[in-house]
Amino acid sequence: xxxxxxxxxxxxxxxxxxxxxxxxxxxxxxxxxxxxxxxxxxxxxxxxxxxxxxxxxxxxxxxxxxxxxxxxxxxxxxxxxxxxxxxxxxxxxxxxxxxxxxxxxxxxxxxxxxxxxxxxxxxxxxxxxxxxxxxxxxxxxxxxxxxxxxxxxxxxxxxxxxxxxxxxxxxxxxxxxxxxxxxxxxxxxxxxxxxxxxxxxxxxxxxxxxxxxxxxxxxxxxxxxxxxxxxxxxxxxxxxxxxxxxxxxxxxxxxxxxxxxxxxxxxxxxxxxxxxxxxxxxxxxxxxxxxxxxxxxxxxxxxxxxxxxxxxxxxxxxxxxxxxxxxxxxxxxxxxxxxxxxxxxxxx
Amino acid sequence: xxxxxxxxxxxxxxxxxxxxxxxxxxxxxxxxxxxxxxxxxxxxxxxxxxxxxxxxxxxxxxxxxxxxxxxxxxxxxxxxxxxxxxxxxxxxxxxxxxxxxxxxxxxxxxxxxxxxxxxxxxxxxxxxxxxxxxxxxxxxxxxxxxxxxxxxxxxxxxxxxxxxxxxxxxxxxxxxxxxxxxxxxxxxxxxxxxxxxxxxxxxxxxxxxxxxxxxxxxxxxxxxxxxxxxxxxxxxxxxxxxxxxxxxxxxxxxxxxxxxxxxxxxxxxxxx
Numbered sequence: 326x327x328x329x330x331x332x333x334x335x336x337x338x339x340x341x342x343x344x345x346x347x348x349x350x351x352x353x354x355x356x357x358x359x360x361x362x363x364x365x366x367x368x369x370x371x372x373x374x375x376x377x378x379x380x381x382x383x384x385x386x387x388x389x390x391x392x393x394x395x396x397x398x399x400x401x402x403x404x405x406x407x408x409x410x411x412x413x414x415x416x417x418x419x420x421x422x423x424x425x426x427x428x429x430x431x432x433x434x435x436x437x438x439x440x441x442x443x444x445x446x447x448x449x450x451x452x453x454x455x456x457x458x459x460x461x462x463x464x465x466x467x468x469x470x471x472x473x474x475x476x477x478x479x480x481x482x483x484x485x486x487x488x489x490x491x492x493x494x495x496x497x498x499x500x501x502x503x504x505x506x507x508x509x510x511x512x513x514x515x516x517x518x519x520x521x522x523x524x525x526x527x528x529x530x531x532x533x534x535x536x537x538x539x540x541x542x543x544x545x546x547x548x549x550x551x552x553x554x555x556x557x558x559x560x561x562x563x564x565x566x567x568x569x570x571x572x573x574x575x576x577x578x579x580x581x582x583x584x585x586x587x588x589x590x591x592x593x594x595x596x597x598x599x600x601x602x603x604x605x606x607x608x609x610x611x612x613x614x615x616x617x618x619x620x621x622x623x624x625x626x627x628x629x630x631x632x633x634x635x636x637x638x639x640x641x642x643x644x645x646x647x648x649x650x651x652x653x654x655x656x657x658x659x660x661x662x663x664x665x666x667x668x669x670x671x672x673x
Numbered sequence: 674x675x676x677x678x679x680x681x682x683x684x685x686x687x688x689x690x691x692x693x694x695x696x697x698x699x700x701x702x703x704x705x706x707x708x709x710x711x712x713x714x715x716x717x718x719x720x721x722x723x724x725x726x727x728x729x730x731x732x733x734x735x736x737x738x739x740x741x742x743x744x745x746x747x748x749x750x751x752x753x754x755x756x757x758x759x760x761x762x763x764x765x766x767x768x769x770x771x772x773x774x775x776x777x778x779x780x781x782x783x784x785x786x787x788x789x790x791x792x793x794x795x796x797x798x799x800x801x802x803x804x805x806x807x808x809x810x811x812x813x814x815x816x817x818x819x820x821x822x823x824x825x826x827x828x829x830x831x832x833x834x835x836x837x838x839x840x841x842x843x844x845x846x847x848x849x850x851x852x853x854x855x856x857x858x859x860x861x862x863x864x865x866x867x868x869x870x871x872x873x874x875x876x877x878x879x880x881x882x883x884x885x886x887x888x889x890x891x892x893x894x895x896x897x898x899x900x901x902x903x904x905x906x907x908x909x910x911x912x913x914x915x916x917x918x919x920x921x922x923x924x925x926x927x928x929x930x931x932x933x934x935x936x937x938x939x940x941x942x943x944x945x
Contacts, residue, residue, distance in 0.1 A: 335800050335803045335804050335807065336800050338770075338803060339796070339799050339800060339803060512789040512790075515788060515789050515790065515791035515795075516785070516788050516789050518791070518799070519783055519788035519789075519791065519795060519799065520774075520777070520778050520781045520783055520788065520798075520799075520802075521783065521784075521785050521788040522788070523767075523771060523774055523775050523778070524775070524778055526764060526766070526767060526771075527764050527767075527775050527778075530763075530764035530765055530766055530767065531762050531763070531764055531765075533726070533762060534758065534762035534763070534764070535764075535775070536725075536746055536747045537724055537725075537749075537750065537755075537756055538750060538775050538776055538778050538779070538838070538842060539747055539748065539749075539750035539751060539778050539779030539842065540747060540775075540778055540779075541745075541747045542747065548785050551785070552785055552789075594766075
């Protein structure tokens with residue numbers, strides 16, 4: 326157990342870190358992330374980039390679903406909007422990528438108001454279906470406005486050049502994604518410790534009491550939609566850059582399910598959980614293929630022919646196992662481990 | 674002179690039933706008023722009307738002369754109405770500090786973008802709110818559980834957190850809905866002490882729904898008795914206790930006739 330640490334001022338309660346030891350650990354973590362591309366080959370780098378992009382998207386969904394308790398299956402809609410906002414502004418109009426990224430957040434944030442307003446009074450399953458419909462609507466709109474979006478054939482996206490620096494290799498793209506991921510973590514942590522984050526969680530835990538405390542339920546649900554879609558939109562733009570191509574086929578509905586699965590596996594409502602869940606679920610096919618590899622050539626063959634089906638099956642299995650055995654997800658496991666470590670050798 | 678909180682002929686209908694029927698009540702700064710009555714008398718409905726959960730059917734409720742019908746429910750708190758709930762309504766996954774901090778919500782101005790940056794005003798506000806919350810925690814003597822998740826606390830402690838959360842909203846009038854229900858003697862006495870201190874130190878008016886008659890008789894300035902949504906009587910605790918209508922409400926009409934002797938006040942006290 327950590328001991329010998331105490332707080333003398335109120336400000337220390339609000340700070341994100343409370344000791345030098347903690348700061349050193351964070352620094353080690355950052356160095357580790359920076360060092361990652363040197364270990365991995367091309368495939369490994371693309372995998373960790375995908376993990377980082379998924380983590381950003383999951384953190385975005387976490388604001389809406391994890392904190393505010395509003396289930397959404399419409400995340401692909403906002404990813405698509407973010408990706409197109411970036412692709413159109415940067416590739417078609419030749420605007421600087423930094424503005425493209427800003428638009429990739431702003432456009433979905435305002436679009437989410439259109440989805441949010443009709444769903445303010447809905448909860449649970451009804452809300453999920455309404456948001457799901459928004460995903461279909463956005464896809465139709467993309468096909469309809471083909472003058473702007475190039476319809477079904479999509480838009481080719483180059484690797485961005487920001488302030489004269491070209492993110493032209495896979496490793497550099499990873500650094501860009503990791504940096505945006507870091508900003509997202511900071512923004513989420515700050516939101517979490519503010520009146521806004523507390524209002525979101527108050528709405529989830531007890532909306533009646535939240536209203537008596539002066540929280541405007543409708544406004545704050547919309548704020549949650551907007552903040553969530555802003556981040557999800559940026560993850561969509563990054564995904565478009567990662568694929569080098571933005572089309573609606575690049576953003577299947579499965580992504581929305583995947584995002585929810587990440588939150589469940591990681592631990593609902595936890596920022597660290599969203600990151601852990603993303604790493605775990607994106608890495609899951611790799612772990613499986615490694616395991617299948619141990620069973621020899623035929624097993625490997627089987628995996629490569631049915632890769633997509635097996636992936637879907639695994640997702641289902643993992644979600645069921647977590648919901649049944651560890652509803653608090655990977656973060657729950659981590660808390661249990663921490664508690665056991667603190668109390669050891671006693672049981673409680 | 675406008676009263677702090679004034680209810681004028683307030684009626685609330687549910688279908689054909691008048692849950693609250695023509696109730697008038699006013700409360701001044703620093704007063705403690707109790708609302709009593711048997712189950713189903715309309716006490717909690719009355720609180721729900723005052724705190725904006727339900728709209729009134731007819732009549733009006735005003736705070737310092739301002740009609741509540743003109744104000745959206747989530748802004749009642751800004752006029753100075755704070756409340757606790759009969760069955761706990763805490764944010765159960767949050768810590769004690771988190772819960773009480775939510776009470777500071779309306780007094781802070783940080784926008785979503787400022788909050789995400791956590792810089793300047795956002796940080797100053799956060800520290801100020803936190804300082805106030807620490808004072809409340811100290812006042813309610815719950816320092817030892819301040820970082821615990823409220824779901825893990827005992828019932829009595831959770832009630833205190835709820836009182837703290839209501840206090841954090843800086844209320845002018847505090848509605849306490851059966852705050853000592855299910856508490857033992859010692860916890861009840863603690864709460865009574867807090868209620869009196871809140872009145873003394875903060876000048877807050879307190880409207881109390883309570884079944885614990887000892888508490889009601891001890892700390893109330895006035896008692897308002899309801900039955901079937903109607904006011905039976907209002908007045909000094911001793912007068913209300915010996916009022917025939919109150920005795921009838923609690924014991925039935927036969928009880929009132931039997932009590933007509935000289936010792937009826939004593940018998941009522943035992944019954945209540």
